[in-house]
Amino acid sequence: MAKTIAERADVVPLLAEVFREYGFDGASLSVIGERTGLGKGSLYHFFPGGKEEMAAAVLQEIDRWFEAEIYKPLREATDPRAAIDGMLRAVDDYFRSGRRICLVGAFALDNVRDRFAAAVKGYFAEWRSALASALERAGCSPDLAHALAEETVVAIQGALVLARALDDTAVFARSIEATRAKLAAAIDHKH
């Protein structure tokens, strides 16, 4: 196939960054054009549905990434404890220690939430259930596993908000570390 000038798959990560930076409404076609280096013709060629399809593609790519790098290991790893540590490391990396925003979380608070409600809900529901699965396999009771998983996702999202608001990545680092310690303690005591 050699060298197509641009592929839809190449554009999606750029779109993700633009939406993260400007939000859905703030990401105008003009800035999208600048950042992707594509004209409107190309953008509408790849995404006939316009901005909505672009955002949907971004959310799908995010879901694909989390499924492969986070959820699947949590659900399937033979060593659930290592998988949980791996998740926290991957999360710290993915969100750049709090410098990067969670686009799905931002959408949840935005007025576009209703438009992408299914994707937003699925993202968090999957995360919570995958983590709960790992915790159960690590010895936690179903109730405790579910509670801990929910608290963990809550802490990550809250830490992203606070780190961004206070412009202080240390907030995120502390929250991840506290979460890690709490999960480790729960697993050790094996309630």
Added chain:
Amino acid sequence: MAKTIAERADVVPLLAEVFREYGFDGASLSVIGERTGLGKGSLYHFFPGGKEEMAAAVLQEIDRWFEAEIYKPLREATDPRAAIDGMLRAVDDYFRSGRRICLVGAFALDNVRDRFAAAVKGYFAEWRSALASALERAGCSPDLAHALAEETVVAIQGALVLARALDDTAVFARSIEATRAKLAAAIDHKH
């Protein structure tokens, strides 16, 4: 003075609700006009600075409310433990058990963050420090008090994100309850 037809103070809460619902960019002057019942003439009479001044007034009103209802009691109450319980009750009430958004948190994730950076940062910094003050007076060490305060604010913000994303107020309720239990335990053990 008697009966002026409308007061700036009457409009601010309506503006707050509009910004919560539509975000800063999404809150167009036309929907603001609808929801407040005011024409552009009146709006620009009360807020010569336009939307930016409207949002600033809303943030100031939010700060005023939290200062009076949350921060001050935390800092000054003779019974800090009761003040903390009161805070959690007030928070649950204010955010309507997770149905209502934290506008400041939403701004923090939005692209308007830079414009209101000072107000956003102040909001969270004050909250954290006021809560830490109460925890210290309840017997916690300064380090522990600061850590617990930060974790609490993180949990509240994260719970708002998740509750909204999953469209499930139970998430918020559980998070508040878990936070309450954790703070109570920390105070009882008096590290």
Added chain:
DNA sequence: TAAACTATGGAACGATCGGTACAATAGAGG
């Protein structure tokens, strides 16, 4: 090489944006 398909840039469209100007109106004080 000719035809067919993909990719690209940019002009143009109607709609709506935030903001301004201004004339009409309403109450309050004399």
Added chain:
DNA sequence: CCTCTATTGTACCGATCGTTCCATAGTTTA
């Protein structure tokens, strides 16, 4: 009743929004 100022509705502005459309350049297939 008149005057004055505060308040309000509305017409309008330039800019920008998302989208459509089309001519054309590039690539693949016949």
